[in-house]
Structures are given as C-alpha cells and as structure tokens.
Amino acid sequence: MTNVVLGKDLWKTYNMGEGIEVNALRGLNISVDKGEFVSIMGPSGSGKSTLLNIIGCLDTPTKGELCLDGQKTSTISEHELTKIRAENVGFIFQTFNLLPALTVMENVEFPMRNLSGSKKPNKSTRIQNAKAALEEVGLLDRLNHLPNKLSGGEKQRVAIARAMVNHPKFILADEPTGNLDTETTQNIMEQLHSINKEGTTIIMVTHDKETIKNTRVLKIRDGVIET
Ligand SMILES: Nc1ncnc2c1ncn2[C@@H]1O[C@H](COP(=O)(O)OP(=O)(O)O)[C@@H](O)[C@H]1O
Numbered sequence: 001m002t003n004v005v006l007g008k009d010l011w012k013t014y015n016m017g018e019g020i021e022v023n024a025l026r027g028l029n030i031s032v033d034k035g036e037f038v039s040i041m042g043p044s045g046s047g048k049s050t051l052l053n054i055i056g057c058l059d060t061p062t063k064g065e066l067c068l069d070g071q072k073t074s075t076i077s078e079h080e081l082t083k084i085r086a087e088n089v090g091f092i093f094q095t096f097n098l099l100p101a102l103t104v105m106e107n108v109e110f111p112m113r114n115l116s117g118s119k120k121p122n123k124s125t126r127i128q129n130a131k132a133a134l135e136e137v138g139l140l141d142r143l144n145h146l147p148n149k150l151s152g153g154e155k156q157r158v159a160i161a162r163a164m165v166n167h168p169k170f171i172l173a174d175e176p177t178g179n180l181d182t183e184t185t186q187n188i189m190e191q192l193h194s195i196n197k198e199g200t201t202i203i204m205v206t207h208d209k210e211t212i213k214n215t216r217v218l219k220i221r222d223g224v225i226e227t
C-alpha cells in the first residue's frame with residue numbers, strides 16, 4: 001500500500017431544488033502516492049475545490065469510494081472522520097483563513113487543541129510545537145502579531161505552519177498562491193517543497209504555471225481527470 005489517497009468513481013451532485021442538479025464531479029478517479037507533490041489544474045467550475053474538500057473529508061461524495069491510507073472513509077463514523085482529519089490532514093486556502101482575533105502563535109497552536117486523548121499535547125508542548133513550526137517558515141519574530149498586521153505572504157506562512165504543526169500525512173492547498181505576487185509565490189512554493197521533501201504528501205490546486213514545476217500535474221475538466 002503506497003497510496004495515501006485513492007478515489008474511485010467519485011461523483012458529487014448538488015441538488016439545487018426544482019429538479020435542477022449540478023454534477024461537480026462525474027466519476028472521477030485519482031490516486032496519490034505517499035510523498036508525492038501533485039498539482040491539480042483546470043478551468044473555474046471544473047470541480048477542483050469540490051475534489052479537495054472530499055479528499056479532506058470536509059465533504060462526502062454522492063457516489064463512489066474514497067480511501068485514505070487504505071481505509072474506506074464511507075465506513076467511518078462522522079466522529080472518527082473528524083479525528084482522522086485533525087490527525088492526518090493540513091489545509092491551506094487562497095484566503096489564508098486565519099482566525100482574526102488570535103495571534104500568530106495562537107493560530108498555529110489551534111489545531112493541536114483539536115487532537116483528542118493521549119494525542120493532545122499539554123500547553124507547554126503545544127507552545128513548543130507551534131514555535132518549531134513557525135521557525136520552519138521563518139516567522140519566530142511575529143509570534144504575538146494579529147493576522148491583520150501581516151503581509152499576504154506572512155499570513156500564508158502562518159497558514160503553512162498551522163497546516164503542518166500536527167505533522168499530517170498530507171496537506172491540501174486550494175490555490176495557496178492565488179492572492180500573492182510573483183516573488184511571494186516563489187517563497188511559498190519553496191516552503192511547500194521543503195515540507196514535501198521531509199515526507200509530507202501535498203495536493204495543490206493552482207492556476208499558475210509557475211507553481212507546477214517539480215510536481216505531477218493532473219488536469220481536471222467537467223468533473224473528471226483528463227488523461
Ligand atoms: N455548495 C454548492 N452548491 C451548489 N453548487 C456547487 C457548490 N459548490 C460547488 N458547486 C458547483 O460545482 C461546480 C464545481 O465547483 P468547484 O469545485 O468550486 O470548482 P472549481 O474549484 O474548479 O472552480 C461548479 O459548477 C459550482 O458552481
């Protein structure tokens with residue numbers, strides 16, 4: 001078993017009422033191996049975010065099967081899924097999605113609070129881990145800043161630290177450089193590649209050809225992956 005993500009015949013149908021249905025995914029197949037860096041490209045509305053949300057268990061497929069690390073997600077309870085998500089998945093978004101009332105430090109500490117039982121570190125370990133993650137992205141001098149005092153690139157580096165603080169099996173990034181200039185984009189891509197080299201699988205949705213270097217590119221169109 002080398003794949004961390006295996007999606008078979010994934011369908012996602014949104015029911016819009018009055019008999020109108022939107023098929024965001026139409027029998028999509030995807031397999032991602034441990035340690036890969038995969039880029040997903042495709043036109044707006046082709047189903048990229050829907051796919052990422054399903055892989056991250058933020059949403060469920062209408063039909064089809066998703067296996068994470070060899071485990072069928074359809075047979076797992078909602079409670080277990082929340083646990084799997086907290087332990088295994090890091091999310092990075094185009095709009096950063098930092099909590100505005102929390103400091104940089106508190107934002108990065110946050111995912112560790114969602115761990116349960118013996119996996120949840122105590123306060124001092126949480127602070128230590130958050131600092132280590134922020135050091136990796138070069139933000140130790142911003143610990144007590146609120147997000148609105150940071151540049152876009154800094155915000156995304158906080159989001160990267162937050163995504164990796166629980167040492168997830170994989171990171172899902174939905175257009176992580178979509179709001180950033182060219183130079184900042186390069187910096188963020190370097191950070192992501194360095195995390196990938198340490199063994200974390202990365203699946204990234206992107207529009208920017210500059211960001212797909214040294215990744216495996218999958219093209220999605222009308223809810224399926226083009227071969
Ligand atoms: N919550 C939703 N309700 C209804 N339709 C949706 C919803 N989310 C996405 N869609 C539709 O599904 C299709 C794929 O959307 P999305 O996955 O966001 O595409 P992309 O990320 O590639 O731009 C689009 O037609 C979109 O309008």
Ligand SMILES: [Mg+2]
Nearest residue numbers: 048049050174
């Ligand atoms: Mg999208």
